[in-house]
Amino acid sequence: MRTLNKIIVVGASLAGLRAVQTLRQEGFDGEITLVGAETHLPYNRPPLSKGLLRGDDDILLPGAGELDDSWSRGRTAVHLNPATRTLTLDDGAELGYDGLVIATGARPRPMAAARMLRTLEDALALRAELERGHEHVVVVGAGFIGGEVASTARELGLKVTLIDSGRRPMLAGLGEVASAWLAGLHERGGVELVSGVRVQAVEEGRVRLADGRAIPAGLVVAGLGVVPNTEWLDGSGLPVDDGVLVEETLFARGSARIVAAGDVARWPHSLYGGATVRVEHWSNANDQGAAAARNLLAGPEESRAFDGVPNFATSVHGSRIQTAGLPHLADTATVVAGAPEEDRFAVAFTREDVLVGAVAVNSPKDLIKLKRRITAGQPIYDDQ
Numbered sequence: 388m389r390t391l392n393k394i395i396v397v398g399a400s401l402a403g404l405r406a407v408q409t410l411r412q413e414g415f416d417g418e419i420t421l422v423g424a425e426t427h428l429p430y431n432r433p434p435l436s437k438g439l440l441r442g443d444d445d446i447l448l449p450g451a452g453e454l455d456d457s458w459s460r461g462r463t464a465v466h467l468n469p470a471t472r473t474l475t476l477d478d479g480a481e482l483g484y485d486g487l488v489i490a491t492g493a494r495p496r497p498m499a500a501a502r503m504l505r506t507l508e509d510a511l512a513l514r515a516e517l518e519r520g521h522e523h524v525v526v527v528g529a530g531f532i533g534g535e536v537a538s539t540a541r542e543l544g545l546k547v548t549l550i551d552s553g554r555r556p557m558l559a560g561l562g563e564v565a566s567a568w569l570a571g572l573h574e575r576g577g578v579e580l581v582s583g584v585r586v587q588a589v590e591e592g593r594v595r596l597a598d599g600r601a602i603p604a605g606l607v608v609a610g611l612g613v614v615p616n617t618e619w620l621d622g623s624g625l626p627v628d629d630g631v632l633v634e635e636t637l638f639a640r641g642s643a644r645i646v647a648a649g650d651v652a653r654w655p656h657s658l659y660g661g662a663t664v665r666v667e668h669w670s671n672a673n674d675q676g677a678a679a680a681r682n683l684l685a686g687p688e689e690s691r692a693f694d695g696v697p698n699f700a701t702s703v704h705g706s707r708i709q710t711a712g713l714p715h716l717a718d719t720a721t722v723v724a725g726a727p728e729e730d731r732f733a734v735a736f737t738r739e740d741v742l743v744g745a746v747a748v749n750s751p752k753d754l755i756k757l758k759r760r761i762t763a764g765q766p767i768y769d770d771q
Contacts (some may be wrong), residue, residue, distance in 0.1 A: 399423025402649030
């Protein structure tokens with residue numbers, strides 16, 4: 388019979404914090420140990436590329452200061468043994484558990500001689516560099532982190548070049564119409580956009596491109612996506628493939644005592660025919676951390692499938708871009724409200740006539756309508 392007296396939550400960011408809070412809210416009165424690589428209280432990551440770079444230090448997550456459980460700050464997990472139910476930390480400490488929540492998140496893909504942005508320390512160091520007033524800032528990678536950094540640097544009055552290997556910024560996630568509009572927005576915002584070319588090297592005072600061009604650079608920031616933090620699970624027997632592979636209930640495959648949540652979890656989504664997905668956005672970590680904790684307490688047989696529709700939002704050059712679902716799975720995209728030339732529009736993405744994703748630019752009400760239809764698996768966007 389499965390008994391839970393000691394639960395370890397590995398990862399002290401949003402998903403981990405939500406898991407701890409939910410365990411207590413659901414009445415678990417046993418021992419909880421929170422293991423976190425950073426020494427700070429859990430904080431919001433989205434502001435790191437926006438408000439914090441402009442001087443706003445209010446990033447603490449609600450409830451972070453109320454943690455009253457055992458907290459291993461500044462410690463990382465280095466090994467897991469599910470057979471003995473033990474977790475080994477980088478200082479050699481060995482912790483036993485009855486239940487485990489894996490919420491170790493992800494880390495940026497590295498680029499030599501370029502600044503990364505993932506942690507509070509990264510953001511503070513980048514803010515100091517921006518305040519120095521570099522003549523030319525080069526951002527490599529036009530995803531949401533790169534786009535936000537480029538936008539923020541322009542707000543600070545700096546010259547910015549944004550380089551991306553793709554044909555258009557965020558093409559896979561936004562589709563043709565919205566990515567074309569975003570490219571134009573960057574250019575209207577004063578960003579020099581260089582697309583369709585890779586960076587060959589970051590050299591002293593410049594960035595060398597694969598086509599032979601050299602872009603002057605006083606500061607280089609890389610936003611090349613992330614890699615899930617799963618190396619510490621090597622040898623554990625847990626299945627890992629671009630994330631921890633879990634059931635739709637978020638239990639690690641083959642385990643009744645281990646769940647995963649947030650950027651590190653890859654699960655089969657019922658709304659997409661069981662296709663496995665890994666979502667790297669705030670709302671998913673928030674919702675999944677709570678769902679994983681509830682399911683861990685309930686046990687595999689009584690747990691519920693996690694079928695939340697992925698959500699994402701970013702703000703660049705004063706415009707708000709929101710997505711729902713998985714637009715990249717679509718075979719058709721249709722503008723259903725507004726128009727790109729008006730800087731307000733919404734795009735519905737369908738696969739075999741069923742809504743699978745949506746993108747809205749400065750149009751939050753349309754995004755809400757589309758998300759409801761994605762959740763319901765409805766085939767038609769209708770204003771009624």
